Amino acid sequence: MIDTDVDLSTANTLALPARAERLARPADVDELARVLTGRGADPLFVLGGGSNLVLTGDLPGLTVMPVFDEVSYRQVDEGLAQVRVGAGVVWDRLVADTVAAGWQGLENLSWIPGNAGAAPFQNIGAYGVELAEVVSTVEAVSVEDGSNISFDADQCEFAYRDSLFKSRCRGEFIITHLTLNLRRGNACRLDSFRLDYGGLAERLAGDGPVTPARVREAVIALRQSKLPDPATLPNAGSFFKNPVVSLTHYQRLLERYPDLVSFPVAEGRKLAAGWLIERSGWKGRRLGPVGMHDQQALVLVNHGGATAVDVLSLAAAVREDVRQRFGVELEQEPVLMPGA
Ligand SMILES: Cc1cc2nc3c(=O)[nH]c(=O)nc-3n(C[C@H](O)[C@H](O)[C@H](O)COP(=O)(O)OP(=O)(O)OC[C@H]3O[C@@H](n4cnc5c(N)ncnc54)[C@H](O)[C@@H]3O)c2cc1C
CATH class of the missing domain: 3.30.465.10 (Uridine Diphospho-n-acetylenolpyruvylglucosamine Reductase; domain 3)
Incomplete structure (x- = not known):
């Protein structure tokens, strides 16, 4: 069965408002195949527990939420x-x-x-x-x-x-x-x-x-x-990946910031994104209804009533400050749906 015009605000842990035009919950591979066959040329989205998503608006076409439980x-x-x-x-x-x-x-x-x-x-x-x-x-x-x-x-x-x-x-x-x-x-x-x-x-x-x-x-x-519990403070876990920089860049940063938190990796050095965000002054700071968490600076939280525009504006401001201060590019971890 396919439901229409489904509210997704409780189906994503950032609690962003969005609706699915049509939502199918196939319980096995045969049902999934039938759903896909009947889709035509509609856009298709796949949704799990909604814990790694920024829903940027309503989802047109068909959204599939596999509920295979074996x-x-x-x-x-x-x-x-x-x-x-x-x-x-x-x-x-x-x-x-x-x-x-x-x-x-x-x-x-x-x-x-x-x-x-x-x-x-x-x-x-x-x-x-x-x-x-x-x-x-x-x-x-x-x-x-x-x-x-x-x-x-x-x-x-x-x-x-x-x-x-x-x-x-x-x-x-x-x-x-x-x-x-x-x-x-x-x-x-x-x-x-x-x-x-x-x-x-x-x-x-x-x-x-x-x-x-x-x-x-x-x-x-x-x-x-x-970590904040999304049930009480909506969030999508780590909002940015830990960036990897060259050893030369790392050495330069280390001279200025001896307490820089990092880990060795094959390609150079992985920096703790939470440390970079905290040192850029964003830990516990808000921008409208959203903010970076006061215990874990890497987690972007919705204090209530936020939209995707609020989330993406804050993410852009954090990314810009980290770029200015450390010359490091932060990459967002949660997926934008629908995409940019
Ligand atoms: C408090 C908190 C803590 C977290 N901690 C961690 C952590 O420690 N480590 C970590 O890695 N992640 C963490 N996450 C992120 C998240 O929980 C994981 O990425 C998780 O695997 C997402 O699962 P989901 O079912 O909610 O996926 P969704 O958010 O629903 O989907 C995420 C992406 O996966 C795609 N997708 C979902 N299901 C399928 C499928 N069956 N087939 C194809 N594509 C699919 C979607 O289309 C979407 O692009 C955390 C999130 C929160 C809120």
């Missing part, structure tokens, strides 16, 4: 299992279930809002782990001809908050399922956990053996202490 496990051997999950499964529900069952692999990616189908789109990442590290395959339907395609992880062109689906083939595929690799038992040695990021190791120190469940608890506690 989750199935396959034990490969004693230490390795694979979980195949439908695009409509809430990501953190999956993480909670795998961790509760004792499986390792997703615990660092706890408490990220949104649905499983969007996770490969921007290669979600947190606490030193990216989805790319656990993906086996991504199944999708081609928007052009409705055919089913399965991508191996190395075909997905995963990069920092990026993939084939977000960049080179944007708009060409609707992701329907992912298959993820999980470990358990003896395969979960201490050195197989990623704890060297964001205070995780300190939080876990001295309290008995490290388990996926304990890592998940620690990640959730850390995230809740830093």
Whole structure:
């Protein structure tokens, strides 16, 4: 069934006003194929949990929200299992279930809002782990001809908050399922956990053996202490990616700002965008109904009644100040829909 003129203001975590001309919620691949066949030449948008979006206006044509909800496990051997999950499964529900069952692999990616189908789109990442590290395959339907395609992880062109689906083939595929690799038992040695990021190791120190469940608890506690809950303060998580600069540029900045926060990467140095924004004076500062959060300068929040124009004006002002002060270009992380 396709609904018409659907209010999307509660379907995006920035709580921006927008409506979908027509909204379909296919529950399986056959239903999705039927919906696509009947679309004609209408514009097409894909919506998950709406947690990484700036809705810039009403969505014309057809919006598809896959609600595929199947989750199935396959034990490969004693230490390795694979979980195949439908695009409509809430990501953190999956993480909670795998961790509760004792499986390792997703615990660092706890408490990220949104649905499983969007996770490969921007290669979600947190606490030193990216989805790319656990993906086996991504199944999708081609928007052009409705055919089913399965991508191996190395075909997905995963990069920092990026993939084939977000960049080179944007708009060409609707992701329907992912298959993820999980470990358990003896395969979960201490050195197989990623704890060297964001205070995780300190939080876990001295309290008995490290388990996926304990890592998940620690990640959730850390995230809740830093990130605003979209249910009470609408936001889309990190609004900008951490920019990568050359080593020469980094050295120049370091001379002027010895406390600059950064991480080594193959291409040069990744700078903490939150630090750059805070040092540009934007932490906790508002512009009309929007502002940069007072605990986490990287998160743009809607204090109430904001429109996309408010959001994009603030983003432009922040980007300009960071460019002026540090000579660094910030790239927006959430997707504009409809695009610019
Ligand atoms: C408080 C908060 C914290 C966050 N923390 C993190 C974090 O730590 N790490 C991180 O990486 N992200 C984070 N995010 C961003 C966001 O949660 C993730 O990017 C998430 O994967 C988006 O999922 P979604 O279902 O809400 O996607 P949506 O916002 O609905 O869609 C995002 C994009 O994906 C596309 N898309 C969605 N589903 C599909 C599909 N099935 N097939 C093809 N394309 C699709 C959409 O068309 C759109 O372009 C955070 C967001 C919030 C609000």
